[in-house]
Amino acid sequence: MAGRVIELDRQPSTLDIYARAALGSLPVVGKSGGRRSLPEQTLALKGLRVDTDNLAAYTRVCGLRFGDTLPITYPFTLVFPTVMKLMVSAEFPFPAIGSVHTDNVIEQLRPISASEPLDLKVHAENLRAHPKGTQVDLVSEINVGRELVWRQVSSFLKMHPTGAPREEKAPRTEETPPQPMRTLRVDQKTISKYAAVSGDRNPIHVSSLGAKAFGFPRTIAHGMWSAAAVLGAVEGRVADSVTYRVKFGKPVVLPATVNVYADEVTGDSASGVGGSGWDLAMRNPKKGYPHLTATLR
Numbered sequence: 001m002a003g004r005v006i007e008l009d010r011q012p013s014t015l016d017i018y019a020r021a022a023l024g025s026l027p028v029v030g031k032s033g034g035r036r037s038l039p040e041q042t043l044a045l046k047g048l049r050v051d052t053d054n055l056a057a058y059t060r061v062c063g064l065r066f067g068d069t070l071p072i073t074y075p076f077t078l079v080f081p082t083v084m085k086l087m088v089s090a091e092f093p094f095p096a097i098g099s100v101h102t103d104n105v106i107e108q109l110r111p112i113s114a115s116e117p118l119d120l121k122v123h124a125e126n127l128r129a130h131p132k133g134t135q136v137d138l139v140s141e142i143n144v145g146r147e148l149v150w151r152q153v154s155s156f157l158k159m160h161p162t163g164a165p166r167e168e169k170a171p172r173t174e175e176t177p178p179q180p181m182r183t184l185r186v187d188q189k190t191i192s193k194y195a196a197v198s199g200d201r202n203p204i205h206v207s208s209l210g211a212k213a214f215g216f217p218r219t220i221a222h223g224m225w226s227a228a229a230v231l232g233a234v235e236g237r238v239a240d241s242v243t244y245r246v247k248f249g250k251p252v253v254l255p256a257t258v259n260v261y262a263d264e265v266t267g268d269s270a271s272g273v274g275g276s277g278w279d280l281a282m283r284n285p286k287k288g289y290p291h292l293t294a295t296l297r
Helices: 014-024 052-062 075-087 188-198 208-213 223-234
Strands: 005-008 042-048 100-108 118-130 133-144 147-159 182-186 242-248 256-265 277-283 290-296
Touching: 014 075, 042 075, 052 188, 052 223, 075 100, 075 118, 075 133, 075 147, 075 188, 100 223, 182 223, 188 223, 223 242, 223 256, 223 277, 223 290
Parallel strands: 005 042
Antiparallel strands: 042 118, 100 147, 100 242, 118 133, 133 147, 182 256, 242 290, 256 277, 277 290
16 A cells, blocks of 8 residues: 555545546646556545435435445445545546546445445555556555455556557357346436436546547446446345456447346356356347446355
């Protein structure tokens, strides 16, 4: 973990942060992406209280149950403003806007009550080369007192030319996708509500012009909305202590209908991932390509 700890006295404002992030993405004043170091500081916030109205709105927009226990993915919204504050700092190696959230790993050590005061810390680590650019991990931890209850590693990729050979695309198959466990319909109204609830107002999610500026035909759903929405398929059947590994695929371009899959696994039946739990996926209903693949163990 980075050495110097900076204590915040309040939750950062994502509106202010996105204004800074937009400025940082301009080539005239922005970062070149050439830095090979990370911020040395850890940002910390103590005694954060869950807003139960916000929690209720989150569960509605993600299709989850509202109760005293936080959904596995909800703490992402609590640490997100602090993650963004670190990503727009002068020491961060590339602009926050335009970075791609490629992977997310959440470790929930026990259920978290909405009434518990939460202490959080965020730092950056593992800056590394990637075939498509440069990748970095943002690590978030939540404690209740001295007890670590939740930890997350979010991997972000800044794409830029690297000289690496292009990956050969797998040949397309025209197989009919299997019958899903459920289908979900998502539109701009849903994603605008998620943006308001989560604080993630990245232009690619809420602005047609912003989405087109980054190469998308229309706005796209948040990856972490998808990560939360697929959990509805196994709600009530997830262990109290669990690791949730998510890999994001092709974006969900709005509006869209998506297929959700959930397969229960036991022991070492899932290739490469031991333990019992679930394999989850969100796929395109016509072509079958993944928007998201995940494991719960």
